[in-house]
Amino acid sequence: MAYDLKKEEDVKEYVENLGIEYRFGCYKEKKPEVCHLLADYLEAIKKDFGKAATVYKSNCLDYNYGKSCLKYGNYTLIGRGRDKSDPQEALQYFEKGCELNDPTSCLHAGLLLTATGDAVPVQRDVPKGYNYLKKSCDNRESTACHYLAGMYLSGVPKNPKEFNPHNPEKNAKLDYLIKPDLKQAFQFAMRGCELGHIYSCANIGIIGGSGFDDPNLFENPIERDITTPFGKPSDVLLEGSIKGVSCVLLARHGRKHQYQPSDVNYRANIWALKSLGCTHILATTATGSLVEQYRPGDLVVLDDFIDRTWGRQCTFYDRTEGGPRGVCHLPMRPAFCEKARQALLSAARGRGHVCHATGTAVTKQGPRFSSRAESLMHRQWGGHVVNMTTVPEVALAKEAGLSYAAVALVTDYDCWRENEQSVSVSEVLEMFARNIKKAIDVIVDAVQILAADSDYSYLDCHKDLVTSAIMLKN
Numbered sequence: 211m212a213y214d215l216k217k218e219e220d221v222k223e224y225v226e227n228l229g230i231e232y233r234f235g236c237y238k239e240k241k242p243e244v245c246h247l248l249a250d251y252l253e254a255i256k257k258d259f260g261k262a263a264t265v266y267k268s269n270c271l272d273y274n275y276g277k278s279c280l281k282y283g284n285y286t287l288i289g290r291g292r293d294k295s296d297p298q299e300a301l302q303y304f305e306k307g308c309e310l311n312d313p314t315s316c317l318h319a320g321l322l323l324t325a326t327g328d329a330v331p332v333q334r335d336v337p338k339g340y341n342y343l344k345k346s347c348d349n350r351e352s353t354a355c356h357y358l359a360g361m362y363l364s365g366v367p368k369n370p371k372e373f374n375p376h377n378p379e380k381n382a383k384l385d386y387l388i389k390p391d392l393k394q395a396f397q398f399a400m401r402g403c404e405l406g407h408i409y410s411c412a413n414i415g416i417i418g419g420s421g422f423d424d425p426n427l428f429e430n431p432i433e434r435d436i437t438t439p440f441g442k443p444s445d446v447l448l449e450g451s452i453k454g455v456s457c458v459l460l461a462r463h464g465r466k467h468q469y470q471p472s473d474v475n476y477r478a479n480i481w482a483l484k485s486l487g488c489t490h491i492l493a494t495t496a497t498g499s500l501v502e503q504y505r506p507g508d509l510v511v512l513d514d515f516i517d518r519t520w521g522r523q524c525t526f527y528d529r530t531e532g533g534p535r536g537v538c539h540l541p542m543r544p545a546f547c548e549k550a551r552q553a554l555l556s557a558a559r560g561r562g563h564v565c566h567a568t569g570t571a572v573t574k575q576g577p578r579f580s581s582r583a584e585s586l587m588h589r590q591w592g593g594h595v596v597n598m599t600t601v602p603e604v605a606l607a608k609e610a611g612l613s614y615a616a617v618a619l620v621t622d623y624d625c626w627r628e629n630e631q632s633v634s635v636s637e638v639l640e641m642f643a644r645n646i647k648k649a650i651d652v653i654v655d656a657v658q659i660l661a662a663d664s665d666y667s668y669l670d671c672h673k674d675l676v677t678s679a680i681m682l683k684n
């Protein structure tokens with residue numbers, strides 16, 4: 211019969227008949243895949259977890275249906291459809307599901323067996339758990355690949371209580387069940403990323419500003435010549451890895467510094483980094499100081515900006531062919547990703563550098579430097595530093611849903627001070643050259659800090675913010 215699913219009565223009848231069909235297919239025709247659907251039906255439509263549990267369990271044990279073992283394992287783990295939770299019994303169902311080649315069952319068995327912490331519910335058995343995770347990853351379960359990458363990144367110590375994430379030297383002396391192995395970590399992360407696990411991709415884009423154009427960050431970089439719907443980026447992008455974390459480096463002004471600030475194709479730069487899988491961007495920028503206490507040589511992790519640019523392409527949402535659709539009104543508070551900012555700050559402080567935790571950048575059009583009157587005005591506005599590139603880069607990265615933060619190196623006092631010469635380009639470049647090591651160290655350490663974080667939920671927040679900011683999607 212034909213149902214009109216806009217009518218409530220018809221929907222009810224349709225759902226009832228679905229239940230009858232599933233019962234028939236399961237009990238009379240004895241089809242395990244239909245029994246699994248029946249249990250899903252009891253769970254989702256009837257909310258009868260007790261009956262759903264019974265069907266999942268018998269479909270696992272009597273019909274050897276792997277997905278039902280996984281479901282009953284999950285029920286057993288959280289105590290759904292039964293009196294209480296039983297992690298040890300849950301493990302048996304996950305193991306059975308894994309034997310039956312259900313990759314998610316292998317994942318759950320692996321996670322239970324390798325878990326650490328005081329509340330761990332089953333006897334830890336890392337070699338066995340590793341094998342389950344490996345089988346799961348081999349069978350295209352991206353989360354298992356992601357976990358394996360994490361295990362190789364930090365290593366799995368025999369006694370997890372001895373492991374101190376802040377003391378790598380002490381950790382090196384520990385007894386390991388799985389030794390840290392960055393090559394393996396990279397390979398599993400690549401596999402996880404290929405299979406669509408966004409956090410395995412955690413590719414970190416690095417935009418090097420003036421003086422940071424080709425700092426030989428990677429040993430054997432792969433050059434990527436990319437064209438975007440918004441044109442060509444400033445130069446080829448260099449793909450490589452920093453201590454096992456995949457990164458992409460781009461020289462903001464081109465490797466020969468061929469683009470002045472207002473000619474940089476910021477849109478193509480951000481788009482190209484995103485198209486290579488970057489989830490984060492860490493940027494450097496040379497800046498003049500607008501306040502006495504931000505001294506040349508100091509670092510500043512920017513937290514806000516004042517836009518004094520004009521005529522730059524500052525949105526992807528302009529109906530460019532191949533670009534996104536709609537009109538995007540993105541909030542700019544906070545302007546920068548707080549997680550990435552904190553990573554830069556910890557990295558700088560960890561190295562003992564003078565680093566200011568906040569700073570508003572006045573981004574001017576350039577290419578000329580400010581007049582004295584402008585410099586004094588920027589100070590009155592509350593700017594801490596002045597440069598020519600943070601806008602629209604920060605806004606475009608945010609529109610692209612990326613985590614973006616910038617570390618500014620103070621190169622000069624601009625021209626607001628009494629009895630002092632105006633800033634010059636040689637002063638900026640010389641100061642940057644003297645401090646480039648600082649900038650490199652901070653970026654390298656921040657990459658490790660970001661990659662070691664197992665909670666990337668803030669990336670979802672960046673994406674959700676963009677989604678909520680788009681009007682007129684067509």
Ligand SMILES: CSC[C@H]1O[C@H](OP(=O)(O)O)[C@H](O)[C@@H]1O
Nearest residue numbers: 419420471495496597598599638
């Ligand atoms: C070379 S002096 C002015 C120039 O330096 C800064 O560049 P970047 O931000 O790429 O490091 C500043 O923003 C100006 O573009």
Ligand SMILES: Nc1ncnc2[nH]cnc12
Nearest residue numbers: 496497498596597624633
């Ligand atoms: N004083 C200044 N003004 C603008 N951009 C700069 N980059 C470095 N120093 C600068």
